[in-house]
Amino acid sequence: xxxxxxxxxxxxxxxxxxxxxxxxxxxxxxxxxxxxxxxxxxxxxxxxxxxxxxxxxxxxxxxxxxxxxxxxxxxxxxxxxxxxxxxxxxxxxxxxxxxxxxxxxxxxxxx
Amino acid sequence: xxxxxxxxxxxxxxxxxxxxxxxxxxxxxxxxxxxxxxxxxxxxxxxxxxxxxxxxxxxxxxxxxxxxxxxxxxxxxxxxxxxxxxxxxxxxxxxxxxxxxxxxxxxxxxxxxxxxxxxxxxx
Numbered sequence: 001x002x003x004x005x006x007x008x009x010x011x012x013x014x015x016x017x018x019x020x021x022x023x024x025x026x027x028x029x030x031x032x033x034x035x036x037x038x039x040x041x042x043x044x045x046x047x048x049x050x051x052x053x054x055x056x057x058x059x060x061x062x063x064x065x066x067x068x069x070x071x072x073x074x075x076x077x078x079x080x081x082x083x084x085x086x087x088x089x090x091x092x093x094x095x096x097x098x099x100x101x102x103x104x105x106x107x108x109x110x111x
Numbered sequence: 112x113x114x115x116x117x118x119x120x121x122x123x124x125x126x127x128x129x130x131x132x133x134x135x136x137x138x139x140x141x142x143x144x145x146x147x148x149x150x151x152x153x154x155x156x157x158x159x160x161x162x163x164x165x166x167x168x169x170x171x172x173x174x175x176x177x178x179x180x181x182x183x184x185x186x187x188x189x190x191x192x193x194x195x196x197x198x199x200x201x202x203x204x205x206x207x208x209x210x211x212x213x214x215x216x217x218x219x220x221x222x223x224x225x226x227x228x229x230x231x232x233x234x
Contacts, residue, residue, distance in 0.1 A: 002155065036220035038156075045206055045224040046148075046156065057222070089156055093217035099172055100146070100158040100217075 003028065004090050004103035011109040017078040020106045022090035024071045028101065033093045035073035037066055040087045040105075049088070050075060077108070085110050113137040113223040115207050120228030127197050127232070133190040133207030133225055140188040141165065144210035146221055147181065147192045149203035149230075159205070160192060164213035175201075197232045204229050 005023040012018040022035060029035060037050040048057050050066035053073065065076045077084055090103040119131040133145070147159040160181040161170045169181050180193040190207050205228055208221035 034218055034220075038221075045226050046208075046221075047224065048220060048222055051211075051220045091156075091220065095217070097173075098170075100161070102148075102156040102158065105155040 002104040003094050003097065003101040004092060006088075006090060006103040006106045008104070009107045009109065011111055012077075012080045013111045014080050014082065016080050017076060018080060018108065019077075020075045020088050020090075020108070022073040022075070022103050024073070024092060026071065027096035028092045028094045029068060029071045029073060031095050033095070035066065035068050036091045037064075037075045038089045038091065040089065042086065046089065080110050082110050084108060113209065115209065115223060115225030117205065117207055117225045117228040120205065120230045122231045122233065123197055124234050125198060125232055128193070128195045129197065129230060131192040131194070131205055131207075131228060131230070133192075135188045135190065135207075135209070138209070140183070141185045142213050144213060144215040144219070145183065145190045146208050146210065146215070147190075148206045148208060148221070148224075149201075150206070150227070151200070151203040154203075157203075161210075161215040162190070163215055168215065170215060194230070197230075199232050202230060202232045 034052045038046040039049045040046045053068040054066045063079045087105045089105045094101045114136045116134045146161045162181045178196045182191045208224045
């Protein structure tokens with residue numbers, strides 16, 4: 001079981017908006033550590049998608065947005081495209097484990 | 112352009128050893144902390160080890176502590192992961208990645224990733 005909890009899968013039709021949740025605890029998000037998100041396309045390495053809760057690296061479309069509140073965080077993807085089909089991972093730091101931690105990953109299917 | 116190229120993966124027997132390398136280019140190597148992250152077949156991402164830009168500070172996941180070591184050679188712009196006493200559950204694709212800053216600070220994230228190298232531990 002991952003320290004950060006994500007739904008195993010989400011789906012949406014092209015053009016729709018989906019959200020992916022990431023639930024933490026008092027030793028990570030509750031301790032004010034930021035959440036970061038990565039996208040892993042099939043057969044590829046992970047790619048930084050969102051950092052520091054809601055910032056986007058250059059080159060990431062503004063269809064991707066992130067937020068964090070208390071011990072939960074979420075990634076929203078609007079205007080879904082077929083090319084968004086991928087696994088998405090949240091990441092933070094856990095002060096109880098003294099470890100950088102990842103969520104279990106969420107597989108996004110575009111219907 | 113930042114490039115990270117892992118190598119050294121392969122098939123190794125349980126109890127064996129392997130050294131992974133990550134050749135870095137496109138940035139000032141000593142100015143950034145580095146990390147190894149692994150992904151078992153069909154599974155999620157798992158932090159393995161981190162090292163500061165100077166190499167003075169190193170960190171390990173409990174699952175590899177005492178078996179793995181991390182180092183870096185600034186003359187070769189290369190990151191290493193030395194793995195010993197390998198077990199079947201070490202089977203994974205191992206990625207190296209670059210932090211945003213010179214220290215492996217808790218709040219940090221991983222800006223750039225290599226394509227990974229597959230390690231298979233099996234008899």
